[in-house]
Amino acid sequence: MxxxxxxxxxxxxxxxxxxxxxxxxxxxxxxxxxxxxxxxxxxxxxxxxxxxxxxxxxxxxxxxxxxxxxxxxxxxxxxxxxxxxxxxxxxxxxxxxxxxxxxxxxxxxxxxxxxxxxxxxxxxVTPFQPSYRKAKEIIESGELGKLQYLHGWFGFNSAPYDPQGRLFNPELGGGSLLDIGLYAVFDALWFLGSPKDISASAALTERGIDTSLTMRFDYPEGVFASLYSSFYTASGPGCDIFCEKGVLRITRRGILHQQLETRSRGTDPVRYTWEGDECGMKLEAVEVMKCLDEGKMESEVMPYSRSFELMKTLDSIREHAGIHYPGRG
Missing domain, CATH: 3.40.50.720 (NAD(P)-binding Rossmann-like Domain)
Structure with a gap:
């Protein structure tokens, strides 16, 4: 039982x-x-x-x-x-x-x-979602050829904002990078791995909060990723992946409504959709309890190494973009 x-x-x-x-x-x-x-x-x-x-x-x-x-x-x-x-x-x-x-x-x-x-x-939430797992499966199958370029983004616009609220408070880790930009960063790490070079530029408030941020990751053999996050663009989240023989686009209307579309030359677009029980935040809890049932103290899907690499990359982005948190680097 x-x-x-x-x-x-x-x-x-x-x-x-x-x-x-x-x-x-x-x-x-x-x-x-x-x-x-x-x-x-x-x-x-x-x-x-x-x-x-x-x-x-x-x-x-x-x-x-x-x-x-x-x-x-x-x-x-x-x-x-x-x-x-x-x-x-x-x-x-x-x-x-x-x-x-x-x-x-x-x-x-x-x-x-x-x-x-x-x-x-x-x-x-990302690595547990069927849209991302299916996209990775397609890329690793080689049917679309080598991945050449990735564009990831996440934006929303809830202006006017409370300048004293969490999103604009540097002591609480406010700013677009840690709130939403890290999703785009994760996209690049998930599909391409760690970059060899990083550059970043941010639009900063007087208190040093990044309201919008653009990032570029460079990889060997001319592969790179461009990433973007903002509190002033109502774009939602998404990821475009350009391969030698086709393109994938991952989007969602909400965490419980996800879509993956693939396009390749000479063929009609293929669309995959997932709703409700197939996706969402609950999959994180499913993983936690599965690991505990099996006596594991670390997830294989979201292991320490993945969180380590994500935060290492976020620290580097902050350094390049001039984003700082008082007393915390």
Missing amino acids: KKTWKWGILAPGKIARKFTTELQTLDNAEIVAVGSRNESRSAEFAAEFGVEKAYGSYEELATDPDVEVIYVASPHSHHAEHAIMCMNQGKHVLCEKALSLNLKEVIEMFEVARKNNVFLMEAF
Whole structure:
């Protein structure tokens, strides 16, 4: 009989609501507690999702003996602190992206997970999605020839913005790179691997927040990627992949509505679509519980090495674009 894993939700904000909605569709997951710094916010979330226990602090959630796995959904700037606190209490952790603000902190998180023999995975949705897995399958089959160029993007426009809000606060890791630009960065790493050279340029506010960012990755043999993120373009996410014999385009209307289209010379376009149960954030939780059922403390789909390489690349981009977080590099 399949084990039911008992989950706790740390920081019940917008992204946690999306994740929880999907998590509750899984028959081997039970959400037993939620923790917030605001007790009334925690109680409201618990009532909305039928969660038994609502705590007014993260520490109470982390020490609850009934909780086995904790989903950390606080701002980027607090991911390391909160994940480490949970792991030191023997909890397995699924931590939202970006895993932290710099590589040094990410390495410390891995070390704490190993020391406590607990599971840790970055909640990065991309590698679990059928659109990306199918695109990689097509590319690796060689039917479209060698990959020559990749263009990845993610933009939204919710102006006017609150200049004091999280997105525009450097102390909270604000800016387009860690909020949405890392999806485009991941696209390049997923399909092409680590670049040999990186260049980047950002439109920065007076507080040093990158509202828009363009990046270029150079690879051997004339292959390169151009990447873009912005808080002022309503483009949504997407990725175009140019190969010797054809082109692939990955898009989505939402995380539960994904599409892949392939085009090659002399043939009609081929379109693949995925909806609902086939995709979404819940696939991260499926992976977590599958690994735990098998006694694995690290995912093979989103291993430490992948999070390490992503953050190493993000640090390099920040250096080239002049993006800094106070006291955190």
